[in-house]
Amino acid sequence: MTKEEAQNGGDGMLIDDPEPQNAQVDAFPDGFNSNYLKVYYGRLFPHADMFKWMSYGNDGKHPACDQSYFGRREFSFTLDNDIYLRFQSFKSASELENGIKDKCPFKIDIGPVYSVDPSKRLAYAQSGDNIFTPVERELVFDIDISDYDDARYCCSGADVCLDCWPLMTIAVKVIDTALRDDFGFNHILWVYSGRRGVHCWVCDGKARRLNNEQRAAIADYFRLYKGNSNSKSKVSLLGPALHPFLVRSYVDVLRDFFEEKLLCSQQLLSDERYEKILDMIPDESITSELRGKWQDSRRPASGKDVNVVRWEQLKHLLQSGKQKAPGIRRCVEEIVFSFTYPRLDMEVSKHMNHLLKAPFCVHPKTGRVCVPINPAICDEFDPTNVPTLSKLMGEINTAGLQAESHTVWDRTSMGKSIRFFRESFLQPLLKSCKEEIEGSHSVKVQQSKNSLNW
Amino acid sequence: MEVVRSQKKPSSAFASADVVSNIPLYRSPPTLEVRLEDFERFAVDRLLVLRRISDGLARGKKPDEMEKLVNDLWKANMRHPQASEVINKDIISHFVLRLVYCRTEELRKWFLSIETTLFRYRFRLESSDVHRALMTELGIPYKVVTNAEFEGLKDKLTQVARSVSQPLPTSDGTYYKVPFEEVPELVASRRVFIQKGYAYVALNQVVSFIIPHFRSHLSKALVLTNRKWTSMIREQEKDRLTPIVEALSTSYLGPDYSQAKELGEMSLKDIDQVARTAFPLCMRHLFDTLREDHHLKHGGRMQLGLFLKGAGLKLDDALAFWKAEFSQKVGAERFDKEYAYGIRHNYGKEGKRTDYTPYSCQKIILSTPGVGDHHGCPYRHFSEENLRAALGKMGVSSRALDDVIEKAKTKHYQLACTLTYEAVHGSSCDAGINHPNQYLSDSQKTLEAKKLSTQTSFTDVQ
Numbered sequence: 001m002t003k004e005e006a007q008n009g010g011d012g013m014l015i016d017d018p019e020p021q022n023a024q025v026d027a028f029p030d031g032f033n034s035n036y037l038k039v040y041y042g043r044l045f046p047h048a049d050m051f052k053w054m055s056y057g058n059d060g061k062h063p064a065c066d067q068s069y070f071g072r073r074e075f076s077f078t079l080d081n082d083i084y085l086r087f088q089s090f091k092s093a094s095e096l097e098n099g100i101k102d103k104c105p106f107k108i109d110i111g112p113v114y115s116v117d118p119s120k121r122l123a124y125a126q127s128g129d130n131i132f133t134p135v136e137r138e139l140v141f142d143i144d145i146s147d148y149d150d151a152r153y154c155c156s157g158a159d160v161c162l163d164c165w166p167l168m169t170i171a172v173k174v175i176d177t178a179l180r181d182d183f184g185f186n187h188i189l190w191v192y193s194g195r196r197g198v199h200c201w202v203c204d205g206k207a208r209r210l211n212n213e214q215r216a217a218i219a220d221y222f223r224l225y226k227g228n229s230n231s232k233s234k235v236s237l238l239g240p241a242l243h244p245f246l247v248r249s250y251v252d253v254l255r256d257f258f259e260e261k262l263l264c265s266q267q268l269l270s271d272e273r274y275e276k277i278l279d280m281i282p283d284e285s286i287t288s289e290l291r292g293k294w295q296d297s298r299r300p301a302s303g304k305d306v307n308v309v310r311w312e313q314l315k316h317l318l319q320s321g322k323q324k325a326p327g328i329r330r331c332v333e334e335i336v337f338s339f340t341y342p343r344l345d346m347e348v349s350k351h352m353n354h355l356l357k358a359p360f361c362v363h364p365k366t367g368r369v370c371v372p373i374n375p376a377i378c379d380e381f382d383p384t385n386v387p388t389l390s391k392l393m394g395e396i397n398t399a400g401l402q403a404e405s406h407t408v409w410d411r412t413s414m415g416k417s418i419r420f421f422r423e424s425f426l427q428p429l430l431k432s433c434k435e436e437i438e439g440s441h442s443v444k445v446q447q448s449k450n451s452l453n454w
Numbered sequence: 455m456e457v458v459r460s461q462k463k464p465s466s467a468f469a470s471a472d473v474v475s476n477i478p479l480y481r482s483p484p485t486l487e488v489r490l491e492d493f494e495r496f497a498v499d500r501l502l503v504l505r506r507i508s509d510g511l512a513r514g515k516k517p518d519e520m521e522k523l524v525n526d527l528w529k530a531n532m533r534h535p536q537a538s539e540v541i542n543k544d545i546i547s548h549f550v551l552r553l554v555y556c557r558t559e560e561l562r563k564w565f566l567s568i569e570t571t572l573f574r575y576r577f578r579l580e581s582s583d584v585h586r587a588l589m590t591e592l593g594i595p596y597k598v599v600t601n602a603e604f605e606g607l608k609d610k611l612t613q614v615a616r617s618v619s620q621p622l623p624t625s626d627g628t629y630y631k632v633p634f635e636e637v638p639e640l641v642a643s644r645r646v647f648i649q650k651g652y653a654y655v656a657l658n659q660v661v662s663f664i665i666p667h668f669r670s671h672l673s674k675a676l677v678l679t680n681r682k683w684t685s686m687i688r689e690q691e692k693d694r695l696t697p698i699v700e701a702l703s704t705s706y707l708g709p710d711y712s713q714a715k716e717l718g719e720m721s722l723k724d725i726d727q728v729a730r731t732a733f734p735l736c737m738r739h740l741f742d743t744l745r746e747d748h749h750l751k752h753g754g755r756m757q758l759g760l761f762l763k764g765a766g767l768k769l770d771d772a773l774a775f776w777k778a779e780f781s782q783k784v785g786a787e788r789f790d791k792e793y794a795y796g797i798r799h800n801y802g803k804e805g806k807r808t809d810y811t812p813y814s815c816q817k818i819i820l821s822t823p824g825v826g827d828h829h830g831c832p833y834r835h836f837s838e839e840n841l842r843a844a845l846g847k848m849g850v851s852s853r854a855l856d857d858v859i860e861k862a863k864t865k866h867y868q869l870a871c872t873l874t875y876e877a878v879h880g881s882s883c884d885a886g887i888n889h890p891n892q893y894l895s896d897s898q899k900t901l902e903a904k905k906l907s908t909q910t911s912f913t914d915v916q
Contacts, residue, residue: 243617
């Protein structure tokens with residue numbers, strides 16, 4: 001992502017000329033426009049759920065609730081004519097809903113919770129001390145398939161197909177497992193970014209209160225690629241052993257995916273493409289031996305895929321007992337990691353004040369809704385089948401006149417997503433928030449009782 | 455303020471205290487009463503330690519050498535006749551120096567860097583009891599990993615240790631379990647095993663997460679101290695502490711050479727030879743220029759004149775020396791009328807009769823020579839070309855020359871001079887050069903020693 005796009009808080013997009021979708025219902029030829037969006041915000045966008053989420057239990061029902069909490073959250077709107085409104089804030093669910101319906105933003109970004117109401121920040125700037133500062137923010141990750149362009153041949157740039165999308169799936173698996181098992185986080189939301197990637201929102205209290213240094217540390221824990229754009233795709237796994245996190249990722253996810261899916265779907269060892277992998281092996285004698293074998297282009301007798309056969313030969317050579325240099329044996333893992341290991345956008349995760357696109361927005365270029373992804377069954381997620389704005393318009397029309405407005409969403413393809421969001425993410429999160437609020441409240445009460453006693 | 459007190463008692467074999475077994479964290483200023491003399495004296499002692507550490511770092515000393523240096527310096531400078539006062543001296547001196555070094559960004563950076571280094575090496579020398587006490591004091595919620603838990607995780611811990619080439623975990627070693635947020639450095643570089651939000655830290659890794667805590671706390675504290683200083687303390691204390699504080703940051707801490715007792719005299723007939731063999735570059739340059747131009751401007755006259763006084767040149771000889779040169783340019787009469795007074799003034803024979811002290815390196819480095827001036831520190835002001843030529847003339851070999859130039863380029867002027875000294879005399883100068891007269895007296899001692907040894911060996915051969 002460019003710096004400009006990073007400031008915009010999501011995958012970059014031009015808003016002034018959305019391309020029309022072609023394979024849509026005839027009655028709704030244009031994939032994305034403000035009229036559809038108006039209907040979408042009116043009938044489908046889950047305003048109340050978003051409010052509940054962003055409040056983290058501070059809904060005023062408990063004496064220990066922080067009434068100002070929601071109002072200190074920054075939202076930013078990108079409007080139709082490319083106008084960008086930052087530091088928007090709302091004091092209640094209805095204010096949020098009305099704000100969105102009023103302005104009908106093409107994109108909604110969510111920023112941090114600040115120490116004071118962001119719309120009043122200038123008043124505090126006078127005092128000199130840094131009073132206007134982020135105090136809470138979800139730990140977020142952004143993975144873009146365009147960062148994998150040297151690992152896939154079927155598509156490039158913003159395009160995605162079912163052959164390369166699985167790269168996103170395994171990234172979700174690797175990161176999600178680490179977030180839960182290694183870091184102990186529980187309330188994690190994965191969201192389709194609407195076109196070519198995924199976002200991750202880690203919402204545990206502990207995660208929201210991490211400072212920039214700690215966020216950078218987590219991002220670095222996940223980082224594997226070093227070096228400039230020339231050597232970007234080469235992973236260097238130094239050291240006599242790998243960290244258990246990398247071992248687990250390799251054994252549980254990456255190796256099988258590479259050998260059973262990616263090798264063949266991307267034809268990585270085909271005649272035109274194997275040089276790239278041979279380039280990753282620093283031993284001339286091995287590479288020339290392999291090249292010799294492969295230039296003899298007979299079809300393998302067993303009828304097995306040529307990529308699979310060649311990979312077996314490569315592994316055999318690199319991992320044979322004859323190879324003494326540890327760097328050579330490690331080449332196999334390095335190749336697998338180079339192609340499959342998650343590539344995160346570090347800048348997104350490192351700073352508390354980074355804006356990120358809100359879930360359930362509609363992507364202007366594809367018309368697709370940014371729906372949650374269930375990490376437990378992320379293999380089944382199909383980006384080509386995500387509900388689009390036009391499709392939803394058609395469904396509303398059909399469901400339309402009979403249904404009460406608050407259940408319309410349930411009769412559309414949004415229903416599944418919203419139900420998942422509520423049941424698997426929001427409810428457990430709110431339950432845990434309540435417990436936290438009540439817990440710290442009773443501690444405080446106890447402390448004040450103790451201090452009164454003596 | 456809570457002070458971590460060690461359980462160890464001073465060894466009874468030594469009645470006077472050399473016991474330094476605690477490392478305070480300097481969290482809050484002491485509420486002790488301090489005598490004014492102690493205020494300055496303790497600070498000066500600590501400053502010497504810090505400066506020598508800074509030198510050691512600039513010279514690229516390895517960690518083992520630094521550890522020894524810190525230990526030696528601390529023992530030599532930070533003791534106190536009463537054992538119980540040792541830790542107070544530590545704390546008081548630190549807080550006084552905070553006042554001195556909070557005042558500009560550059561001073562803060564230097565102080566932060568050196569105090570952190572000092573802390574790091576003192577920490578290394580301490581036992582794990584002290585480590586644990588420090589973690590508690592810092593509020594780091596650590597738990598010691600039980601044997602049972604250790605056995606269960608041994609494989610993973612071994613993997614991590616091997617991946618970063620660290621010693622392998624053993625059942626009698628200690629591992630600490632801390633929330634991962636406490637050790638971001640270790641997490642970022644994947645040097646620890648983490649599980650369910652906890653990082654498993656080996657004993658030898660503890661220093662790497664205590665240091666950032668120490669550092670960030672001190673960094674914030676310095677900014678606050680600066681605010682308090684400028685808004686309140688400086689004015690309040692302008693007759694008492696402020697002059698001491700302001701003097702400390704530019705202070706030269708060695709002998710002032712105002713009484714050139716140690717060297718005896720410098721006689722005029724030897725002066726050319728001494729200049730050639732024993733003068734530091736700054737003074738050699740001034741001297742050579744004087745011999746060539748028969749003139750020096752005021753800055754040069756002061757710097758060289760006071761230096762010669764510190765070297766043992768008597769007033770009458772000084773007058774003769776300067777007259778011999780200047781009269782070739784301006785005539786004897788004009789010398790008597792315009793320049794003699796100044797020389798007598800330097801020796802305290804005129805005006806308010808202050809006996810001026812020769813300039814230290816610090817003072818010389820800070821001076822700003824203009825067009826036609828030849829004073830100041832040549833390592834700072836000479837172009838690389840000129841510096842190479844001048845050092846070549848002094849007899850510095852081309853290999854040493856590159857080191858000297860590098861130090862000069864990185865603004866370590868005194869270090870460059872020290873390396874020059876070492877190259878010219880072939881012997882090391884561990885204390886570093888801080889004063890031109892020190893350079894001179896050290897050179898003379900070295901040359902004297904060499905003369906004696908060659909004489910001895912000559913007689914041996916006989």
